[in-house]
Amino acid sequence: MVQFYNTLTKKSETFSPRDPKLVTVYCCGPTVYDYATVGNFRTYTMTDVLVRTLRHFGYTVKFVMNITDVGHLVSDDDIGEDKMEKGAKREGKTAWDIATFYTKAFLSDSRKLNLSEPDVRPKATEHIAEQIAMVQILLAKGYAYQIDDGIYYDTAKFPRYGQLTGQRLDELKAGARVEQNPQKRNPTDFALWKFSPNPSADGKKRDMEWKSPWGTGFPGWHIECSAMSRKHLGDQIDIHTGGVDLIPVHHTNEIAQSEASSGKSPFVRYWVHGQFLLVDGAKMAKSKGNFYRFADLEDKGFDPLALRYFYLTAHYRKPENFTWEGLTAAQNSLNELRKQLVLMRKSGRTSLSAEKLEKVDMYRKRFDEALCDDMNTPQSLAVVWEVVKSNIPAPDKYDLLIDFDEVLGLKLNEVASVASEEIPEEIQVLVKKRDQLRIEKKFAEADTIRKEIESKDYVLDDTPTGALISRR
Ligand code: AMP
């Protein structure tokens, strides 16, 4: 019985899908105007663990995560620059080139973090017709209206508006920022389609624009997720994920668009939101300049999977503070776990006594219970270490940990399957010391240790999943 905390009902609920044969999951993907931060990847890793958890418990999952490659304005208020056009200006390229480049970078980082490949990864620019069709339905049903700069959603027409934050429309209106567009009927109304600025006004033309029944322009940010989730998962879906910052505007607007156009409610049964990765107590964000990218970690000698381990040490609904010390501790734990797996793998198999068999079952049950408890990954890691320290036979520990790794995603099988022979303790100590020096960027000292290891007839091989050691 998997339990998730549902932002919609503000309760922990037992998960039950609409169709027991197929669970549908949608996650808002990156806006590809720059590199993703390790903050963004915390949310994507949470979503990956969620998908893996469902699969671990035997569900068949259809997982969709989009690429936002158009129409995401720098503010939530439908004003300011389009993020893609802004990226293009910054780098002297077209918005199309920017999208291609940063999509590639995102996919490469995702693979390094061992994030499950979504079943569909739709791009907003490839779903313009679907977005226009949804705006047409909203207009026909009286939920939208046209003003000088675009087509807007009339939030006053949707009585459940604000349900996700638990606020009524009048409360939202009172709290809204100073009205920017006097033609909007309500401060919470948002753009479904924006018209391109008239080129004759400043001589500039947008890189990305499309013809529509209302004039040339581009879609609003929110409509893409409603249109793409409908196309690939249907009118109603089981689980929708994202970071907590998406609750008040983006996800609130997705609900309004999807439910008004389909006439079906709820659009999403379980809303699962991840808390932020922080730096010095503040949200890690590109706009704040307090962010790290994947490459920053790799430059310091960290293994991308150490970041994954680091995320798993915190519950996804609690803020997690990013520090280099924390990441180093995660790297050390991961190295130790890998070493233990290599040792386990080498032990010969003996038959399991009834008492040990019971223990194996008990650990399996406790690991599953931790996951069922709203994906309590710190607790599931605690069970991992209990297994490592337990007295059950090494090959059974190994099998158990490899099973657990289906959810943890630390690629433990890859490390353990390449190591083939017993490495003396003395050499293992040297390898560990060298790993630590590399993390501290003391490469000259690390190299001295490599030579010492080689002088003892062992060779080191640095792989993306850590150093491998074998006899020369
Ligand atoms: P964006 O590209 O800004 O739309 O963000 C992509 C995803 O990352 C969204 O689900 C955000 O909620 C999430 N996100 C942004 N900043 C952070 C952070 N510091 N920690 C965790 N998730 C974040």
Ligand code: ZN
């Ligand atoms: Zn979205």
